[in-house]
Amino acid sequence: xxxxxxxxxxxxxxxxxxxxxxxxxxxxxxxxxxxxxxxxxxxxxxxxxxxxxxxxxxxxxxxxxxxxxxxxxxxxxxxxxxxxxxxxxxxxxxxxxxxxxxxxxxxxxxxxxxxxxxxxxxxxxxxxxxxxxxxxxxxxxxxxxxxxxxxxxxxxxxxxxxxxxxxxxxxxxxxxxxxxxxxxxxxxxxxxxxxxxxxxxxxxxxxxxxxxxxxxxxxxxxxxxxxxxxxxxxxxxxxxxxxxxxxxxxxxxxxxxxxxxxxxxxx
Amino acid sequence: xxxxxxxxxxxxxxxxxxxxxxxxxxxxxxxxxxxxxxxxxxxxxxxxxxxxxxxxxxxxxxxxxxxxxxxxxxxxxxxxxxxxxxxxxxxxxxxxxxxxxxxxxxxxxxxxxxxxxxxxxxxxxxxxxxxxxxxxxxxxxxxxxxxxxxxxxxxxxxxxxxxxxxxxxxxxxxxxxxxxxxxxxxxxxxxxxxxxxxxxxxxxxxxxxxxxxxxxxxxxxxxxxxxxxxxxxxxxxxxxxxxxxxxxxxxxxxxxxxxxxxxxxxxxxxxxxxxxxxxxxxxxxxxxxxxxxxxxxxxxxxxxxxxxxxxxx
Numbered sequence: 001x002x003x004x005x006x007x008x009x010x011x012x013x014x015x016x017x018x019x020x021x022x023x024x025x026x027x028x029x030x031x032x033x034x035x036x037x038x039x040x041x042x043x044x045x046x047x048x049x050x051x052x053x054x055x056x057x058x059x060x061x062x063x064x065x066x067x068x069x070x071x072x073x074x075x076x077x078x079x080x081x082x083x084x085x086x087x088x089x090x091x092x093x094x095x096x097x098x099x100x101x102x103x104x105x106x107x108x109x110x111x112x113x114x115x116x117x118x119x120x121x122x123x124x125x126x127x128x129x130x131x132x133x134x135x136x137x138x139x140x141x142x143x144x145x146x147x148x149x150x151x152x153x154x155x156x157x158x159x160x161x162x163x164x165x166x167x168x169x170x171x172x173x174x175x176x177x178x179x180x181x182x183x184x185x186x187x188x189x190x191x192x193x194x195x196x197x198x199x200x201x202x203x204x205x206x207x208x209x210x211x212x213x214x215x216x217x218x219x220x221x222x223x224x225x226x227x228x229x230x231x232x233x234x235x236x237x238x239x240x241x242x243x244x245x246x247x248x249x250x251x252x253x254x255x256x257x258x259x260x261x262x263x264x265x266x267x
Numbered sequence: 268x269x270x271x272x273x274x275x276x277x278x279x280x281x282x283x284x285x286x287x288x289x290x291x292x293x294x295x296x297x298x299x300x301x302x303x304x305x306x307x308x309x310x311x312x313x314x315x316x317x318x319x320x321x322x323x324x325x326x327x328x329x330x331x332x333x334x335x336x337x338x339x340x341x342x343x344x345x346x347x348x349x350x351x352x353x354x355x356x357x358x359x360x361x362x363x364x365x366x367x368x369x370x371x372x373x374x375x376x377x378x379x380x381x382x383x384x385x386x387x388x389x390x391x392x393x394x395x396x397x398x399x400x401x402x403x404x405x406x407x408x409x410x411x412x413x414x415x416x417x418x419x420x421x422x423x424x425x426x427x428x429x430x431x432x433x434x435x436x437x438x439x440x441x442x443x444x445x446x447x448x449x450x451x452x453x454x455x456x457x458x459x460x461x462x463x464x465x466x467x468x469x470x471x472x473x474x475x476x477x478x479x480x481x482x483x484x485x486x487x488x489x490x491x492x493x494x495x496x497x498x499x500x501x502x503x504x505x506x507x508x509x510x511x512x513x514x515x516x517x518x519x520x521x522x523x524x525x526x527x528x529x530x531x532x533x534x535x536x537x538x539x540x541x542x543x544x545x546x547x548x549x550x551x552x553x554x555x556x557x558x559x560x561x562x563x564x565x566x567x568x569x570x571x572x573x574x575x576x577x578x579x580x
Contacts, residue, residue, distance in 0.1 A: 006375035010361070017363040084355035085420060088325040088430075089376040090348040266327040267282070 003091050004099040011103025015069050016110075024068070025111060028061035032118045036125055050126050051139055054119040059146045059216055062112055063177055066150040069104050070157025071169040074257075083266055094258040101158055101254050108150050116143045141234050148246040149215035153177055155253035156210065162260040180212030210249050214242045270339050271300035272428050272459045273307075273324065277333035280319050293319045295483045296333070301428075301461050301476075306454050308474035309463040312555055316483040317463040318356050321432050324461075325353050337428065349377065352426035356433045356463075358417035362406035366397055366416050369405065370423055377424040384423075391419040396445065410437035418446065422453075429453060431462035435469055447473050471547045479551065481558040487550070495545045505538040506530050512538065 015021055032054050039049035077083040077100075086096060120136070128136060156176050160169035179186065186206060193199040280294040294316040301307040311317045322328040324335045326342040340347045360369050367388050374384035392401045395415040400408070408416065414437045421429055434450070435443045443466075450460050451473055464470060470477055471491065478488040487494050499519040504526060506513055513535075517526055527537060 002378060003376050006372060010364075010372050013368075014361065014363055081355065081357075081359040082361055084322075084327060085353070085358060085360065085373075085417070086376070087327050088342075088348060088351060088353040089373065090345045090378070091376055092343075092345070263329075265282075265329060266322070 004095050004102065007091070007096060007099025008103035008106060011073055011100050012106045014073060015104070015107040020068065021065065021107075021111075024061060024065050025114065028057060028115050029118050031057045031061070032115065032122055036122045039126060046126050047123060047128050047135070050119070050123055050128075051135065054122065055139070055142055055146065058112065058115045058119065058143065059149065061115065062108065062146055062150040063153050065111055066104075066108060066153040067157050067170055067173045067177070069107060070154040071161045071166045071173065073104060074100055074158055074161040075166045075169065078266070081266075087266060093262040097158070097162070097254065097258045097261050101155065101257075104154050104158070105151055108154065109147060112143065112147050112150065116140075119143075138234050141236065141239050144239055145215045145234070145242055148243050149212055152180075152210045152212065152215075152246050152249050152253075155250040155257075159253045159257040159260075162257040163264070176209060177212065180210045181216070183209065183211045183213045211245070214245060269303050272303050272338060273299075273301035273461060274336045274339075275299050275320065275324065275333070276335070278320060278323055278330050278335060279332040280316075280323060280328060281331045293483055294323070294330075294480075297480060297483075297485045298333075299478045299485065299488050301459060303459055304454060304457055305459060305475040306450060306473050307459075307461045308470040308477040309461060309480065310465070310467070310470055310477050310551065311463075311480040312465055315465075315480045317465075317480060318432055319483075320480065321430060321461075321463055325351075325430060349424065350427045352421035352424060352429040354414075354417045354421040354429075354431040354434055357410075357436060358413055360405050360413065360416065360420075362404065365402050365404055366392060366408070366419075367401040369416065370420055373420045373423045379424070387423055387425075388419075391422055392416075394422075394449070395419045396442075411439065411442050414438055415442070415446075418449065426458065428459045428461070431460065433464060434462050435464060435466055443469065467547045467551060477547075479554050481555050484558070486554040486558065491547065495547065495550055498545065500543045500545060500549070503539070503541040503543060504530070505541075506535040507538050508533075508535045 035050045035053045035057070038053065039046040042049045074097075077086075083096075087093065091099075119139070123136065123139070153173060153176075157169060157173040160172045164172070183206065187203075190199060190202045190206065193202060276298050278294055278297045279292070281290050281292045283289065284291050297316070297320055299307075309317050309320070319328060323330045324337065324342065326348075335342060337347050338350060342348070361372075364372065370388035370391060371384050374387060379387070388401070392398050395418050397412060397415055397419065400412060405413065405416070414434070418431070418434060421431065431450075434446050438446060447469060450462065453460055474491060476488070476490050477494065479486045479494075501519060502517040502521065502523050504515045504517060504523070506515070515526070517523060523540065527540070530537060
């Protein structure tokens with residue numbers, strides 16, 4: 001466990017010493033700050049605008065950072081041959097993959113926390129009252145869900161980067177991010193396919209893609225119900241269910257990455 | 268007799284390259300052992316298959332055939348890796364870390380405690396001549412400094428076996444001597460060292476045994492004294508007359524005393540008399556040449572076979 005922690009700490013250190021990450025984070029903070037000014041025009045809906053735009057900002061920037069570090073940090077180990085000195089150390093190849101992934105998750109947790117803190121500051125400036133049972137609790141749960149989403153995206157990026165180049169891995173992960181967001185709409189389209197065998201194949205294929213729609217809950221249709229960040233729908237049981245789905249998906253993707261990694265030659 | 272520390276048995280590696288997965292055999296039937304407390308030189312020209320062989324020993328590449336054991340066990344076992352130190356060829360390390368941070372990370376992977384990691388990092392940085400560069404980011408290290416740090420990280424666990432892939436690469440003559448001295452020191456500490464190189468003088472000076480690999484195949488293995496023929500090749504006689512130097516090579520069966528007497532009688536001054544025995548360089552060149560001839564013969568055979576096939580079709 002100590003070895004996995006050492007690898008995770010090193011990955012966290014690598015990420016936080018990368019300037020590109022700070023640029024993306026700064027961009028997110030500026031974007032969140034700007035929501036305060038955008039929301040001025042929405043008379044009685046100021047807080048709703050801050051919440052919705054802020055959550056979209058955190059989700060999009062979080063996903064971009066997840067793809068960036070998920071694709072780069074594993075590939076760089078192979079490209080720069082740093083892995084040559086690590087594999088003969090008393091670690092197993094699967095521990096290496098797990099350590100890298102956990103380090104990325106810690107990095108993303110810190111970044112999402114910073115962005116969430118900024119959003120709460122903007123909400124406070126907009127007049128939101130903290131404490132008690134109010135919408136800010138729902139915003140917090142929505143942010144936990146955003147973290148679940150970036151964890152899934154990172155796992156997919158790590159899986160792709162265990163066998164392909166960063167550009168291809170990035171493109172494939174972006175593709176999965178896009179497909180994952182439109183799962184309800186795609187399922188509806190598949191339901192309209194007339195050929196039964198084709199419909200079955202497409203349905204089975206859809207199961208391979210992560211249902212990212214579960215993690216982004218503002219103003220959408222989920223299971224035929226309208227889901228909004230304003231409502232009580234986003235309760236802790238929902239977060240727990242989505243979290244469990246995300247954890248299982250991440251475990252499957254990382255397990256595949258471990259298998260790929262344990263079989264490859266480091267030339 | 269104790270069991271060998273390293274055992275390579277009929278190692279073979281074939282890579283599938285390019286879009287059409289063309290098969291290229293990088294290592295073919297390489298077998299050797301490294302005994303306890305010896306310095307073993309793995310010698311070969313560039314592209315001979317030295318690094319591929321060492322990577323198979325270190326578990327970085329899986330052999331297509333054959334097997335490797337270290338301390339009598341497969342390399343993949345954690346207990347084996349715990350007793351092993353490895354320096355990769357042209358080592359690349361995390362450039363966002365400092366030298367001390369890298370050693371701390373490597374020590375952590377061996378399960379060392381924080382205080383022990385710090386103590387060993389300080390001692391090793393001093394030992395490889397980087398005492399003042401410990402806090403410097405690796406992106407500011409020169410190639411030679413990275414090589415030294417690579418050796419330090421290979422020693423962080425106080426290993427019994429140290430495997431070094433081209434350890435003198437990128438070092439100036441002083442640096443090379445320091446690393447040679449370090450390898451000899453490690454032997455005196457009871458450790459076993461296996462290193463690859465194409466620099467013959469390094470091998471001649473410090474190795475107990477050598478293996479010569481050319482074109483992916485093992486050509487020779489054994490103690491240097493056994494591999495090098497004690498037979499006299501020739502005797503070089505250098506004389507001086509009226510300020511001009513002249514060198515004569517006398518065949519092994521020549522009467523050197525008579526030649527000296529003749530030279531003195533002719534009014535020449537004897538500058539030097541050097542009997543020349545086979546050097547490692549002679550052996551190495553002979554092995555590379557014979558591999559080329561064998562390769563050439565193989566190519567001729569293949570060509571003839573292809574020609575016959577063409578005719579038949």
